[in-house]
Amino acid sequence: MPFTAAEENYIKTIFQLQLVEGMVSTNSVASTLETSAASVTDMLKKLKLKKLLVYEKYKGFKLNNEGKKAALSIIRKHRLWETFLVNILHFKWDEVHEVAEQLEHIQSNQLIDHLDNFLGNPQFDPHGDPIPDATGKMPVMTQINLTKFPLHIVGEVCSVGSQSSDMLSLLSHKQIEIGSTISVEQFFAFDESIDVKINNTLMVNISAKLAQHLYVKKLNYAS
Amino acid sequence: MPFTAAEENYIKTIFQLQLVEGMVSTNSVASTLETSAASVTDMLKKLKLKKLLVYEKYKGFKLNNEGKKAALSIIRKHRLWETFLVNILHFKWDEVHEVAEQLEHIQSNQLIDHLDNFLGNPQFDPHGDPIPDATGKMPVMTQINLTKFPLHIVGEVCSVGSQSSDMLSLLSHKQIEIGSTISVEQFFAFDESIDVKINNTLMVNISAKLAQHLYVKKLNYAS
DNA sequence: TTAAAATTTTAGATTTGTCTAAAAATATTT
DNA sequence: AAATATTTTTAGACAAATCTAAAATTTTAA
Ligand SMILES: [Mn+2]
Ligand SMILES: [Mn+2]
Ligand SMILES: [Mn+2]
Ligand SMILES: [Mn+2]
Numbered sequence: 001m002p003f004t005a006a007e008e009n010y011i012k013t014i015f016q017l018q019l020v021e022g023m024v025s026t027n028s029v030a031s032t033l034e035t036s037a038a039s040v041t042d043m044l045k046k047l048k049l050k051k052l053l054v055y056e057k058y059k060g061f062k063l064n065n066e067g068k069k070a071a072l073s074i075i076r077k078h079r080l081w082e083t084f085l086v087n088i089l090h091f092k093w094d095e096v097h098e099v100a101e102q103l104e105h106i107q108s109n110q111l112i113d114h115l116d117n118f119l120g121n122p123q124f125d126p127h128g129d130p131i132p133d134a135t136g137k138m139p140v141m142t143q144i145n146l147t148k149f150p151l152h153i154v155g156e157v158c159s160v161g162s163q164s165s166d167m168l169s170l171l172s173h174k175q176i177e178i179g180s181t182i183s184v185e186q187f188f189a190f191d192e193s194i195d196v197k198i199n200n201t202l203m204v205n206i207s208a209k210l211a212q213h214l215y216v217k218k219l220n221y222a223s
Numbered sequence: 224m225p226f227t228a229a230e231e232n233y234i235k236t237i238f239q240l241q242l243v244e245g246m247v248s249t250n251s252v253a254s255t256l257e258t259s260a261a262s263v264t265d266m267l268k269k270l271k272l273k274k275l276l277v278y279e280k281y282k283g284f285k286l287n288n289e290g291k292k293a294a295l296s297i298i299r300k301h302r303l304w305e306t307f308l309v310n311i312l313h314f315k316w317d318e319v320h321e322v323a324e325q326l327e328h329i330q331s332n333q334l335i336d337h338l339d340n341f342l343g344n345p346q347f348d349p350h351g352d353p354i355p356d357a358t359g360k361m362p363v364m365t366q367i368n369l370t371k372f373p374l375h376i377v378g379e380v381c382s383v384g385s386q387s388s389d390m391l392s393l394l395s396h397k398q399i400e401i402g403s404t405i406s407v408e409q410f411f412a413f414d415e416s417i418d419v420k421i422n423n424t425l426m427v428n429i430s431a432k433l434a435q436h437l438y439v440k441k442l443n444y445a446s
Numbered sequence: 447t448t449a450a451a452a453t454t455t456t457a458g459a460t461t462t463g464t465c466t467a468a469a470a471a472t473a474t475t476t
Numbered sequence: 477a478a479a480t481a482t483t484t485t486t487a488g489a490c491a492a493a494t495c496t497a498a499a500a501t502t503t504t505a506a
Pocket of ligand 4: 302305348349350352
């Protein structure tokens, strides 16, 4: 029942890929984890043996309920630790990912429950991603990718699709943060870039690639 | 330069044994880590190759300066995490050891420095053991084993030589804690047990075995 | 609808950390 | 000083996680 750190990294990656892809491919896992396709196949056999996923040779694979449950527990730990690092130890939000990658593998339910409680049972992590509770439930976010966000509607930046330093420093340069209000003002078909207004004042241009990694939600409340 | 968790566990164990034994034996490490003597020999070769210890076949071994430095860094992490678990997450002092055994292997200097700072740069962990600073220095304790403590002198319980649940629950039963004042009032040669006075009031009998695991320091300050 | 390209799996190694059983060295007793 | 016991090391094996290179399968393109 307890998993190794390597198994947990695969489980988490497959979970996140299947949210987007449905069925997951060997190569997508390999490139996400920066490992070889052969290693992925090796691990798939182990995870299948442990009854965490549905897998037929050459046909792709996806986590079953047991596997999803395991993934949510790892994601819960990862996001709670990130919250701890930023809120309590005053890390910057682009400095926490690597350490959380390690901390998520610490085995102790008591630890994670006490941590959750100490942090005040936070609902979202510093990147705006929802934190599953002990049973695996997460708040729904109805977040939309910025590329699909309607024009001239004010939303709030609530999540970033990548934690690469390159991306985070670009965001920082453009003065975009989690919680910034944002509205798409113009679309340029040529390069699919967009002009957005940040916090109702600053106007900046955002590349298609960057937009693909920004998630926003509509502001339902006053303003 | 970074060590694996297994290497770190050996380094820490050898350090602690050589404080008492001077030269360390294969079997003492094996029984402390609950592993086979053969595994210890295997690891000794690796640690020698990494120039962390002085080792000649069949002759015993001990950490050199480089090895001691590594050990102190691991001990620093272990004791800071224990302090976090007890002071911040409200674990009991006899519940923290297993989790700290895992947390001590997280690789991030930034993390441990921020944690130290957040905890207020504590000098002692919840078991009364000194916490090395970032350079490896620890406060000297001049603690004495209770079996060697002079009669009728008031001291303070500052460390326990074991973290076994059995021992900690026995201490709890006798209402002895870290920080309790203690004085040895009578020695019984027959079973080498002693009567001690706790916090200047309660008189209890302590077995030779228990006394061997209790460390006290003289109270130099008023009272 | 074959041929070429891409993807995936297998075969065979390697590293780390562990084990048991046997051999070697050291320590203790007659 | 032998014989015996203990400790330590070596030899050989195994599981986990990884790799490269080759084979198998599926997909795409001619
Ligand atoms: Mn991880
Ligand atoms: Mn996050
Ligand atoms: Mn440990
Ligand atoms: Mn301690």
